[in-house]
Amino acid sequence: MVEFIDVFKSFDTAIVIDGLSFKIVPDTVNQILGPQSSGKSTVIKLIYGAAKPTNGTVRVFDTDIASLNYSGLVLLRRYIGIIFEDVRLLRGITARENITIISRLSGKSVCLADEAFDMLGISKLSNKYPKELSLGEQSLVGIARSIAFKFPLVIADEPFRYLAANNKKKVLDVFRYLSKKRKMTFLIATQNSLSDDFSTFRIGQL
């Protein structure tokens, strides 16, 4: 589903990823561990094509990302749920509209919107605007957006940064449930291990 083969990424003279290879396990929760500035965010960006590898191959759904043109890349993204490090809720529309607008603009049908809100305990926030929400609540809405379409693959960049411990546990339970019951695959970039039962890949020096 996601495979990195000897991937090398540098920005000018700074080497961010040096020969990274891994392959995630489908229908499970995977985690990529690394200290700050070790290139975890870059790994996530390489998967959804916001960054291109300097060398090596990134395969997503058996497709070499480098072989896709921009339209192909946009189409591929319709099968990937993304949880951004900086949350990135669309301003000026409600939490629920943050989900429905994607459906309206990309033609994807929303499968789990209510379920996602219920499971994460944020149903009462669905009609609130992002600026009326705390960062933790915004994070939960961002997570709901990434799972509402039942994407086969969900990638997350530090998704628990703004979450309290109880919400972090709730989200992890939801990820476990969806991977088992809905056959969704998760890849979480994080500094500290979230669980021993997750498939783990390491990046940088730990």
Next chain:
Amino acid sequence: MRRDNVSIALFFTAVAFFFSMSILMGLFFSANELINDKKSNIPVYIFFKTSANLNDVQDQLLSLKNDRHVKQADIIDKESAFHRIVNKFSIDQSIFDYNPFPYSIRVLFKSKFLNKDFLSSMKSKISLNDKIDAVRFPENILNNVEHLHAIFLRFSDFVIFMLYLVELVVFISIIRIFYSHKKQDFDTLKFLGVKRLRIFGIFFKNTVTPAIIGIIFSLIIIAGMYFAYMQYADVFQIDNHILLSALQKSCVINVLLSSVFAIFATIFIFFIKDEKV
């Protein structure tokens, strides 16, 4: 979607420019019409030889009335010319034992044809008639009016050009701010699988809609002001038809230009700022 401050700024920019440009251009058009009206009232006199009879004069009058350049042509008969001059200069009629004045025709030409070259060519053409003694028009007055008109046209063209340029720059600047303000949302949509064309559609709707609403709002205000002026404040010495026609012309031009500016600025900014992320 909640209306944000940049949309409100776009609305008020469209209102401010449309309103001020329409009023200003309405005044320029009216002034231009007024000058044209004055020009077209500069008379050309055709004096016949004393040997010419009324039939000769009427033939010439008919020929002039059929000419597309002529706005109005009237015969001044011998008696009327005699009495006019005698009364004007308080001359004792008894010193004349005959009427020395010839027949003449007073011609007014349409303003759009009226200039010194045209009048000179008309003069040559009319003078071909051997019953005509002389063709005269107030050359100095015509020169002055033409000079004034040319200066006025240059000035109004310059002012309007500069204001339109400012309008376009302001539209581009505000739409650029709007794009920067929305860039993160647009990039997020791209990351979530939305095509750039759909994003352009959202951007276009968000920028052009407030501008169009601003234009419609301004049109309503201008129409209201015009009717209020007609009802209560008819103070300028401008014919109401001239004013209405000038306002209509300027409104049509401004509807077109403001819409084109908003659309052009939107496409231009999206083209130069949007990235394939």
